[in-house]
Structure formats: structure tokens, C-alpha cells
Amino acid sequence: MKKTKPMIASERSYIIEKEKFVPVSEYYGEDTFSNKIMKEKLPKDTYKKLMDSINEDKALDIETANIIAHAMKEWAIEKGATHFAHWFQPMTGITAEKHDAFAEPSGIGEVVEKFSGKQLVQGEPDASSFPSGGIRATFEARGYTAWDMSSPAFIKRNGISTTLCIPTAFISYTGEALDKKTPLLRSNRAVSKSAVNMLKLLGGKNIKKVNATLGPEQEYFLIDMDYFFKRPDLVLGGRAVVGAPPAKGQELEDQYFGSIKERISSYMHDMEEELFKLGVPAKTRHNEVAPSQFELAPMFEEANLAVDHNQLVMDTMKSVAKKHNLACLLHEKPFAKINGSGKHVNWSLSDNHGNNLLNPGNTPQDNIQFLVFLIATVRAVYKHADILRASVASYGNDHRLGANEAPPAIISVFLGEQLTQILTNIEKGTVTKATNAEIIDLGISSLPAVSKDNTDRNRTSPFAFTGNKFEFRAVGSSQSISFPAAVLNTIVAESLDYLAEKIKASTVKNINQAVLEVLKKEIKEIKPILFNGDNYTKEWELEAQKRKLPNDKTTPVALKALITDKALNLFEKYEVLSKVELKSRYVIYLEKYIKDLEIEVKCLKNICMSQVIPAAVTYQKKLAEAIIGTKEVLGNAAVVSSQAEILKRVLDAVNNIYSVNKEILAKVEAAAAIHDEAKKADLLCSKVKTKMDELREYVDTLECLVDDEIWPLPKFWEMLFIS
Ligand code: ADP
Numbered sequence: 172m173k174k175t176k177p178m179i180a181s182e183r184s185y186i187i188e189k190e191k192f193v194p195v196s197e198y199y200g201e202d203t204f205s206n207k208i209m210k211e212k213l214p215k216d217t218y219k220k221l222m223d224s225i226n227e228d229k230a231l232d233i234e235t236a237n238i239i240a241h242a243m244k245e246w247a248i249e250k251g252a253t254h255f256a257h258w259f260q261p262m263t264g265i266t267a268e269k270h271d272a273f274a275e276p277s278g279i280g281e282v283v284e285k286f287s288g289k290q291l292v293q294g295e296p297d298a299s300s301f302p303s304g305g306i307r308a309t310f311e312a313r314g315y316t317a318w319d320m321s322s323p324a325f326i327k328r329n330g331i332s333t334t335l336c337i338p339t340a341f342i343s344y345t346g347e348a349l350d351k352k353t354p355l356l357r358s359n360r361a362v363s364k365s366a367v368n369m370l371k372l373l374g375g376k377n378i379k380k381v382n383a384t385l386g387p388e389q390e391y392f393l394i395d396m397d398y399f400f401k402r403p404d405l406v407l408g409g410r411a412v413v414g415a416p417p418a419k420g421q422e423l424e425d426q427y428f429g430s431i432k433e434r435i436s437s438y439m440h441d442m443e444e445e446l447f448k449l450g451v452p453a454k455t456r457h458n459e460v461a462p463s464q465f466e467l468a469p470m471f472e473e474a475n476l477a478v479d480h481n482q483l484v485m486d487t488m489k490s491v492a493k494k495h496n497l498a499c500l501l502h503e504k505p506f507a508k509i510n511g512s513g514k515h516v517n518w519s520l521s522d523n524h525g526n527n528l529l530n531p532g533n534t535p536q537d538n539i540q541f542l543v544f545l546i547a548t549v550r551a552v553y554k555h556a557d558i559l560r561a562s563v564a565s566y567g568n569d570h571r572l573g574a575n576e577a578p579p580a581i582i583s584v585f586l587g588e589q590l591t592q593i594l595t596n597i598e599k600g601t602v603t604k605a606t607n608a609e610i611i612d613l614g615i616s617s618l619p620a621v622s623k624d625n626t627d628r629n630r631t632s633p634f635a636f637t638g639n640k641f642e643f644r645a646v647g648s649s650q651s652i653s654f655p656a657a658v659l660n661t662i663v664a665e666s667l668d669y670l671a672e673k674i675k676a677s678t679v680k681n682i683n684q685a686v687l688e689v690l691k692k693e694i695k696e697i698k699p700i701l702f703n704g705d706n707y708t709k710e711w712e713l714e715a716q717k718r719k720l721p722n723d724k725t726t727p728v729a730l731k732a733l734i735t736d737k738a739l740n741l742f743e744k745y746e747v748l749s750k751v752e753l754k755s756r757y758v759i760y761l762e763k764y765i766k767d768l769e770i771e772v773k774c775l776k777n778i779c780m781s782q783v784i785p786a787a788v789t790y791q792k793k794l795a796e797a798i799i800g801t802k803e804v805l806g807n808a809a810v811v812s813s814q815a816e817i818l819k820r821v822l823d824a825v826n827n828i829y830s831v832n833k834e835i836l837a838k839v840e841a842a843a844a845i846h847d848e849a850k851k852a853d854l855l856c857s858k859v860k861t862k863m864d865e866l867r868e869y870v871d872t873l874e875c876l877v878d879d880e881i882w883p884l885p886k887f888w889e890m891l892f893i894s
Pocket residue numbers: 384385386387388468469470471472517518519520527639640
């Protein structure tokens with residue numbers, strides 16, 4: 172493509188800005204109605220009532236809500252807010268908000284700013300335009316949003332517009348969850364209950380609540396905005412549907428953790444400043460493996476907050492990028508044959524005293540507890556690998572999972588050598604009395620040393636234990652982490668209950684010994700899920716098959732795990748999702764898959780017909796004229812065979828592009844006639860997707876033949892290497 176336009180650096184001058192340098196600690200969380208602010212602004216008894224409601228998970232009376240709403244409004248107006256909005260997470264996977272002005276008419280030509288407890292606690296957005304998977308027919312489109320007191324309200328600034336955002340759950344009038352927050356909150360409750368019971372059984376005292384903790388590492392790409400707008404595929408679908416890989420990719424390994432370019436550093440600085448103001452603990456930033464790929468890892472937080480914050484991270488990444496004339500790409504695989512983006516979701520459980528339950532302790536007793544939670548998690552993954560896989564299934568993630576750089580579609584657990592050895596020791600049954608000495612003999616005393624520095628990091632594992640937490644690496648970079656987290660919480664709750672029942676049923680008096688005997692049996696059963704080797708190899712795929720581990724490579728297949736009796740009963744039993752709710756999710760995810768694929772088909776068609784083929788024809792004409800012209804001047808003896816060969820190759824590519832495109836369109840049309848969404852998705856996946864890949868090869872061949880000056884699309888090397 173013609174490169175005439177110089178890169179526009181950031182519109183803002185950081186050097187000047189930084190003259191009024193303010194330490195982060197002075198503005199961290201300033202745009203949130205934080206605990207500190209609430210303590211300051213609310214009457215003592217109101218503050219206490221609110222905290223009790225949050226901690227004990229109970230509703231707030233309307234008088235208290237009125238007082239809080241008033242304080243919140245005053246605070247927001249001081250921050251410049253003119254509007255308030257219930258901020259929620261519909262099944263689109265992104266966030267939604269409807270703004271209402273604080274100003275209300277108070278007389279003729281007069282207004283007064285108002286915000287009541289009722290408006291704080293409940294909202295009524297029109298639910299008909301959000302996906303519900305058939306839960307709610309459009310004629311009964313009413314839904315409501317309910318304040319989630321556990322996530323602080325915040326100020327959202329967009330240009331000069333300033334809005335008070337109140338995190339809410341989104342529910343139908345008949346009580347079904349229409350969003351991603353509700354099941355997460357319910358799953359937190361479920362895992363807390365099961366974990367508290369287990370801790371009590373193991374002799375724990377004063378344990379009231381257990382929280383799931385999440386630390387989502389967010390990967391992303393940045394490209395120049397000017398290039399972005401010249402790629403309809405990136406604008407509309409987030410992924411380059413055509414484009415040849417650059418001559419240099421990531422093979423030199425010079426990008427990962429490399430020094431960050433100035434333009435990018437400035438962007439990161441700006442983006443993190445926004446996040447800090449919102450109380451998002453943006454901790455670590457670095458270059459990722461692919462050129463122009465980066466990562467932001469926040470400090471972990473309580474799950475619900477971490478999910479909300481990850482949504483804010485994704486929003487902020489995109490909006491700040493615009494100010495730097497950059498486009499932030501969150502797609503799982505924006506550039507074929509280049510490293511894709513995921514979201515490593517670090518997960519653990521923590522009791523109300525802040526003790527991490529997956530942290531090996533210093534005493535044998537602590538370590539028994541650690542082993543119980545560790546094995547409960549491994550068992551959960553073993554029993555429900557299919558559901559976990561389904562929780563990360565999407566059209567975008569299909570391009571990444573199993574692509575030899577991301578974890579495979581086979582879910583397995585990495586524990587590292589040392590821990591695996593300990594489990595083997597337990598399984599072999601060296602325990603008879605479970606005395607401290609015996610426990611030490613098992614190798615358990617060395618558990619504290621199983622710190623993350625010692626677990627050899629296995630980057631290929633989809634679910635790895637990394638010292639004091641599990642890291643679920645199959646999550647897609649653009650997806651909400653809410654459902655994967657809700658699934659983890661739910662399946663672990665079930666396994667904790669299962670183990671608790673076994674322990675209680677044991678006739679062995681000594682609790683430690685009873686536990687070890689139960690674990691011994693369990694380890695034997697769940698062993699097939701453990702794998703410390705290289706997950707990318709063909710051998711593992713075959714081995715996994717022998718072990719009967721699911722290997723669902725595509726979304727339409729993977730999603731079916733959500734509607735098995737096993738899944739439906741599990742989610743219902745733990746009151747996370749009713750059968751109707753879970754089935755509706757299956758439908759929504761399936762529809763999303765179909766829509767994403769169809770959008771790409773249209774993009775591909777338009778690019779081929781209105782950009783690629785015309786460029787090829789222009790070049791074709793140029794070559795043909797050159798051949799004729801050369802012969803005219805030099806006579807028929809002139810050797811023009813190379814030009815003729817290029818011409819032929821261009822022509823072949825154009826013909827192939829045209830005919831494969833036609834085939835694709837015919838198949839899409841055939842799919843459109845199918846009413847069963849599952850069948851339709853299967854057909855699109857097996858027949859259309861494969862053809863799209865074939866079509867792309869022809870286009871990419873052409874890209875390398877046609878005159879660069881007339882190629883209509885920015886190329887990968889331009890987008891990825893120019894900053
Ligand atoms: P890595 O080497 O993978 O970068 P880090 O220790 O830096 O490992 O942690 C990566 C992520 O894991 C961070 O986002 C961090 O907050 C998160 N994390 C650490 N401890 C926990 C925990 N107990 N629960 C959930 N996430 C955690």
C-alpha cells in the first residue's frame with residue numbers, strides 16, 4: 172500500500188503534562204465511590220448498614236438507600252457528573268449503560284438535581300434489545316437492573332461528558348439472569364458455602380466467608396489508527412481475514428519483555444492513569460511475544476470486582492488508544508500465523524482473613540488443607556473439563572486454541588514435578604497413621620518450597636498450578652471472564668462437597684488420616700487429567716484420547732457441554748443457573764458464533780470483490796500492456812516469459828478467489844435455510860470456515876505478487892512493525 176502519511180504521534184504532550192507530576196497514591200481510586208469515600212460521606216450507622224448488607228448478602232432498606240443515593244449524587248456532581256447510569260453486563264459480553272440526567276424539572280423553567288434510593292437500587296432498561304436466548308419473548312421485554320453493592324460506583328468520563336456509573340445485575344421480571352454478573356455472584360455464594368463447610372470440617376475456626384480471587388492478565392495488540400480504518404475486516408470483525416504473514420514474525424524472540432517503544436509507553440502510561448483513577452490495580456505491563464502485542468496484568472482482586480475491572484480495562488484500553496491515534500485489538504487472533512491473544516485468568520480461593528487456600532502452609536495441618544483444596548480443584552477440572560472448555564468457546568478463540576502457541580482445546584492440569592510426586596506418594600499409600608512424621612515423609616513438609624519459582628513454568632498447559640493459584644490460560648482475550656470464573660467456582664464447590672461427604676463418611680477417627688485416605692482414592696481416579704509435558708505435541712493429543720479427555724476443537728461442538736444433563740443438573744443444584752438460564756446461554760453463544768462467522772464472510776466477500784480483485788485486475792492490465800509493449804518495441808523475439816508467468820499466476824489467483832467466494836456464498840445461503848441453530852453452526856463451521864481459510868491462501872498469494880503501490884490493504888508488516 173502507498174505509504175505517504177507520516178505517523179501521527181500522540182495528540183497530547185506528556186512532557187508538559189508531567190511537569191505537574193502527581194504520585195499515583197494521591198489519585199488512585201479518585202473516580203470511585205470507594206470505601207474510604209463512603210466512610211467519609213455517609214453517617215456512621217448508614218455506613219454500617221451498607222457494610223452489613225454487603226458482607227451478609229442481604230437487601231438494603233429504602234431509607235438507607237435514600238441516604239446513600241444522596242451522598243453519591245453530591246459526590247458525583249462535584250466530580251462533574253450530569254447523569255447517572257446503571258452499568259451492566261448483558262450477554263453481549265460487553266457492558267451497557269443508559270444515562271439519565273440528575274436534573275429534573277422543579278417548576279416552570281427550573282430544574283433540581285435528584286437521585287433517589289429507588290433509582291440507585293433498581294433500574295428498568297428496555298430488555299428487548301439484548302440477547303436472552305429465548306428466555307424472554309420481545310412482547311414481555313421488561314427487565315430490571317439491581318445495584319451490586321459489592322462493586323463501587325464510579326465516574327465514567329467520555330470527552331467532556333461525565334456519568335456516575337452504578338454496577339448492577341440485569342435480571343428479567345420473572346427473575347432469570349439476563350447477564351454475566353448474576354451467575355458469577357451466585358457462584359461466589361456457592362463456592363463460599365462449600366469452602367466454609369470444608370474448612371470447618373478440617374477444624375478451621377472463625378471462618379465466615381470464602382472469596383474466589385481473580386487476576387486476569389490481558390493481552391492486546393496496538394496498531395496505528397490510520398491502518399485500522401483501511402481494514403474493513405479489523406473495523407467490523409476485529410480480525411484480518413486476509414493478509415500474508417510478514418517476513419519477520421516472532422521467531423527472533425526479540426519482542427517478549429523487550430524495551431517498550433516510546434509511543435507505546437506513553438499510551439500505557441495514559442491508559443494506566445485512567446485505570447488507577449478507577450481503582451483498577453494495573454500492576455504489570457510488558458511487550459508480548461508477537462510484534463505490536465502487549466500485556467497488562469492487574470493485581471488480583473475478589474472475583475466480582477476483578478470481572479468488573481477487567482471490563483473497564485478492555486474499555487479503557489480501546490478508548491485511550493484512540494487518543495494516541497492507535498487502535499487496540501482485543502481479538503483472539505487478529506493476525507493469522509502470528510501469536511494470538513488470550514487472557515490468563517489466575518484463580519484461587521481466599522478466606523475472610525485473607526488466607527489463600529491454595530497457598531501451601533508451614534505446618535502439616537495447613538498442608539492437609541492445601542491438599543484438599545488443590546485436589547478438589549483438580550477433580551473439578553477432571554469431571555467438568557468439557558464445561559470449562561465450553562466456557563471459553565467462541566468464534567474468535569477457535570482461531571487460537573490449539574494453534575500451537577495457545578493451549579490446546581484439550582483441558583489438562585499441570586502441577587509440576589514436586590507436587591505430582593507428593594500426590595503419587597499419597598496414592599501409593601505410604602500413610603497409615605497420618606502422624607506429623609508420616610505427613611512429613613510424604614514430602615508434604617516441602618510444600619512451602621513449591622513456590623512458583625520452583626514449579627517449572629509450563630507455558631503450554633491450559634490449566635496450570637503456579638505456586639499458590641491456578642492459571643486458566645484458555646480464556647479468550649476479548650471475552651468476559653465472568654462465565655469461566657462462574658464455572659470454576661461452581662465445579663470446585665461441587666468437588667469440595669463431594670470430598671467433604673467422603674471425609675465425613677470415613678470411619679477413621681483421626682481427621683488428617685481420614686482426609687489422606689479419601690485423597691488417596693481420589694488421586695487414583697483423577698490422575699488422567701494431570702499432564703506436565705508439552706501440550707502442543709501430536710503425542711499428547713493421542714495420549715489424551717487414550718485417557719478419554721475431551722478434545723472439542725470448535726465452538727459448535729464444545730458448546731454442547733452446556734446442555735448435557737450433567738451440566739444442567741450441576742448449575743441448578745448450586746443455584747448458579749437454572750436449566751432454562753443455562754440453555755438460554757447455549758443458544759446465545761451459538762447465535763453469537765453464527766453471527767461472528769457471517770460478518771466475516773461478508774467482510775471477506777467485500778474485500779475480495781471490491782478491493783482485491785480490482786487491484787489484481789489493474790496489475791494484470793499493467794503486466795499485459797508491458798508484455799505487448801515490450802514485444803512492439805523489441806519484436807517477438809523479446810523474452811517476456813517471466814512477466815507472462817506472473818500474469819498467469821495473478822489470473823489464476825483471481826479466478827480461484829472468485830470461484831471459492833461463490834462457493835462460500837452458496838453454502839452460507841444453504842445454511843440460512845436451516846432453522847436448527849446447532850445444525851446451522853455445524854455446517855458453517857465445517858463447510859464455510861474451511862473454505863474461508865482456502866480463499867485466504869489465494870488472496871495472500873496474490874498480495875505477494877501484486878504491485879505494492881496498488882495493493883489496497885495495509886499489510887501485516889506495515890501494521891505490526893511501524894509505530
Ligand atoms: P506471572 O509469572 O504469571 O506473571 P504473577 O505472580 O505475576 O505471575 O501473577 C500473575 C497474575 O496472577 C497477576 O495478575 C496476579 O495478581 C495474579 N495472582 C496472584 N495471586 C493470585 C491469587 N491468589 N488469586 C488470583 N490471582 C492471583
